[in-house]
Amino acid sequence: MRGNFPGAPKSKATIADVARTAGVSTATAGRVLGGYGYTSEKKREQVLKAAQDLGYRPNSLARSLITGKTRTLGVVAGDIQNPFYASVLRGISNVAEANGFGLLITNSDETQLKEVHSVELLAQKQVDGLIVTPSDTRKARHLHNLRTVGVPLVLIDRAVAGLMVDRVATDNIAAAEHAVRQLIAAGHRRIAIVAELVDEGSGGLDTFLARAVAGDPIETDTLYPSWQRLLGYIRAHRIEGLPVDQRLILQAGSYSALAAQAVVPRLMIASDPPTALFTTDGTMSEGAMRALTELKLSIPQDLSIICFDDLDWMSFHRPGITTVAQPRLAMGEAAARMLLERIRGEDYPPRTVLMPAELIERGSVARL
Amino acid sequence: MRGNFPGAPKSKATIADVARTAGVSTATAGRVLGGYGYTSEKKREQVLKAAQDLGYRPNSLARSLITGKTRTLGVVAGDIQNPFYASVLRGISNVAEANGFGLLITNSDETQLKEVHSVELLAQKQVDGLIVTPSDTRKARHLHNLRTVGVPLVLIDRAVAGLMVDRVATDNIAAAEHAVRQLIAAGHRRIAIVAELVDEGSGGLDTFLARAVAGDPIETDTLYPSWQRLLGYIRAHRIEGLPVDQRLILQAGSYSALAAQAVVPRLMIASDPPTALFTTDGTMSEGAMRALTELKLSIPQDLSIICFDDLDWMSFHRPGITTVAQPRLAMGEAAARMLLERIRGEDYPPRTVLMPAELIERGSVARL
DNA sequence: CTCATATGTGAGAACGTTCTCGTTATGCAC
DNA sequence: GTGCATAACGAGAACGTTCTCACATATGAG
Numbered sequence: 128m129r130g131n132f133p134g135a136p137k138s139k140a141t142i143a144d145v146a147r148t149a150g151v152s153t154a155t156a157g158r159v160l161g162g163y164g165y166t167s168e169k170k171r172e173q174v175l176k177a178a179q180d181l182g183y184r185p186n187s188l189a190r191s192l193i194t195g196k197t198r199t200l201g202v203v204a205g206d207i208q209n210p211f212y213a214s215v216l217r218g219i220s221n222v223a224e225a226n227g228f229g230l231l232i233t234n235s236d237e238t239q240l241k242e243v244h245s246v247e248l249l250a251q252k253q254v255d256g257l258i259v260t261p262s263d264t265r266k267a268r269h270l271h272n273l274r275t276v277g278v279p280l281v282l283i284d285r286a287v288a289g290l291m292v293d294r295v296a297t298d299n300i301a302a303a304e305h306a307v308r309q310l311i312a313a314g315h316r317r318i319a320i321v322a323e324l325v326d327e328g329s330g331g332l333d334t335f336l337a338r339a340v341a342g343d344p345i346e347t348d349t350l351y352p353s354w355q356r357l358l359g360y361i362r363a364h365r366i367e368g369l370p371v372d373q374r375l376i377l378q379a380g381s382y383s384a385l386a387a388q389a390v391v392p393r394l395m396i397a398s399d400p401p402t403a404l405f406t407t408d409g410t411m412s413e414g415a416m417r418a419l420t421e422l423k424l425s426i427p428q429d430l431s432i433i434c435f436d437d438l439d440w441m442s443f444h445r446p447g448i449t450t451v452a453q454p455r456l457a458m459g460e461a462a463a464r465m466l467l468e469r470i471r472g473e474d475y476p477p478r479t480v481l482m483p484a485e486l487i488e489r490g491s492v493a494r495l
Numbered sequence: 496m497r498g499n500f501p502g503a504p505k506s507k508a509t510i511a512d513v514a515r516t517a518g519v520s521t522a523t524a525g526r527v528l529g530g531y532g533y534t535s536e537k538k539r540e541q542v543l544k545a546a547q548d549l550g551y552r553p554n555s556l557a558r559s560l561i562t563g564k565t566r567t568l569g570v571v572a573g574d575i576q577n578p579f580y581a582s583v584l585r586g587i588s589n590v591a592e593a594n595g596f597g598l599l600i601t602n603s604d605e606t607q608l609k610e611v612h613s614v615e616l617l618a619q620k621q622v623d624g625l626i627v628t629p630s631d632t633r634k635a636r637h638l639h640n641l642r643t644v645g646v647p648l649v650l651i652d653r654a655v656a657g658l659m660v661d662r663v664a665t666d667n668i669a670a671a672e673h674a675v676r677q678l679i680a681a682g683h684r685r686i687a688i689v690a691e692l693v694d695e696g697s698g699g700l701d702t703f704l705a706r707a708v709a710g711d712p713i714e715t716d717t718l719y720p721s722w723q724r725l726l727g728y729i730r731a732h733r734i735e736g737l738p739v740d741q742r743l744i745l746q747a748g749s750y751s752a753l754a755a756q757a758v759v760p761r762l763m764i765a766s767d768p769p770t771a772l773f774t775t776d777g778t779m780s781e782g783a784m785r786a787l788t789e790l791k792l793s794i795p796q797d798l799s800i801i802c803f804d805d806l807d808w809m810s811f812h813r814p815g816i817t818t819v820a821q822p823r824l825a826m827g828e829a830a831a832r833m834l835l836e837r838i839r840g841e842d843y844p845p846r847t848v849l850m851p852a853e854l855i856e857r858g859s860v861a862r863l
Numbered sequence: 864c865t866c867a868t869a870t871g872t873g874a875g876a877a878c879g880t881t882c883t884c885g886t887t888a889t890g891c892a893c
Numbered sequence: 894g895t896g897c898a899t900a901a902c903g904a905g906a907a908c909g910t911t912c913t914c915a916c917a918t919a920t921g922a923g
Contacts, residue, residue: 189909440808557879
């Protein structure tokens, strides 16, 4: 019953076993099986036959140990379950698979501790390259160390101060600016924004606002995406000559739909409520929608909304939700491609790919 | 600038390097670094110091080659991007991480060819165990082979005929039966069902229906989930003494929201349209919702609906969508735990864990 | 025929660990 | 002291590949 049809692996056959039954040396067996060096047609067939009979399956561990390459990429994502990461991962997976690479995936839950663990694990497993969405844009000793060891690294979605490596992200500032300007063009004057805006010693919302509103130069690259999108929001106001009302900036404080949901109601019961809402990512969007549903507010009659990140439900929600669509799949693919280039040894200076986002207009913004 | 602070890996330090600078043999260095065998406190500190200075990082490849264990699980999922798989993967990831295991993830896109490739890749990388959602419940030579080689295997969501291995799935029949009976209890008599029902030589819908309606015994384990859920639908009708109208069974024919979307409209323009709709999974639900939105049908006034699989938007959709929630995360966790037990060598007979689904009642079904 | 080049083959080292085994140190009872 | 277990350590094999090298044979040019 077990393994008695041809081609079925009996147990574990090594190259030495194959060589023995084929009557050749392990060297020649290795050559035909590994596809390197010269081999005569005759021995080739003998070896192939023997391998087939024994159900030989190469052990990539041994191969990798000697070649120094594992044909495996490591990815540390925030949370596979999150649609953003799920899509990015799919993009990475697509090009990895097309190039015969495996994918070692971990979650950081946006925490530095787990990220460090993950990177360590992946490094020990000798991945050929790493794709990371860094949880901290300032201190990242573990990522710097990676560079000195020579493991190629590509960042997604966020940058790290002082870490000059390939990076792919959405052009958050431009995308947010464009979306908010659309709201303004539709006649909205009081536009709220709900963003996580976690504050990692970056000086706090007040100072940031002061500088942004004044138009002071800001180092934008190492900003977290939600801050970048807030910046776009502010710039839109500046350009259109509108004041920024800090009471309209809802700081969720953490990357969870619940936090977003909790922060919205307080806004709508204010004396001078907004006529439009801008959310800065999928998670915030979900939280905001939950809150609006609870408040029984109608879109866009009671409140217009533009979201960030195009989630499945936005297209069949009634009304359709106007949103800024990030090319998530393409971002993953681009990151993986860049990483593979580095692994192949190509030696450009570090590249930053800012991908354009697309504003998909549906029915969630009213003209005033 | 590069690696000149303590603890930073200079390049690649091996155990031999550490041993040399610590003035001990590679054997003792290995003992303290690997945490096996006896070591004196004095040499322990010497070695640890040396390892720290050199930035030593163990090479798990070499370790795995000799121990025969990689501490890595392989997963072949249908599509990481799909919320069902994304959650299951997160569950697997949780227990893998808690046990110090890595995760090698691939997509099969529900196709046998890619599944075979994936399994081959993962086997070559010497994963300690495999979790698979098999794309074909009948022929699966590659999975049988796996068993003869001795790689532990756990199936999720679907079984394979004749393959006696651990398995975790939702109790689809009971869940669907319960949901449909709820609809009937609410007064619905004409209930449509939209399911993928891909037909892998299983005799087709007609024969299946004939047997199911007659109450003939059916081998349910190796049925695809959508067929199981259809069976639950039929049983609910039988129990409640209602006839099954084949025209109300919408066969999408493939696992995509588009296919589901395409198949719904034809139903609603029929002479005797249903008053309720039951969808058999998240993807079908999405497609159906898209179609209903296009048709401008109001839920639950024009049509009641119960979905399968609790997607994010169902809770904040207006009205809330009543749905059968599968414990996706828990399924992944259970599968991973079972796999780890097998890897540890525990030798039960093959177990099948059927997890109960929960009917979450929201506002999408009207009482007639 | 001779030399050069290309093709084919095998023995054995190498990759970086863990494991086996033999040897030496240490401690303790008598 | 002796005896004897146990602790501590090192030399070298092993894991399953690829790589290096030396060598054998074939092919072609002159």
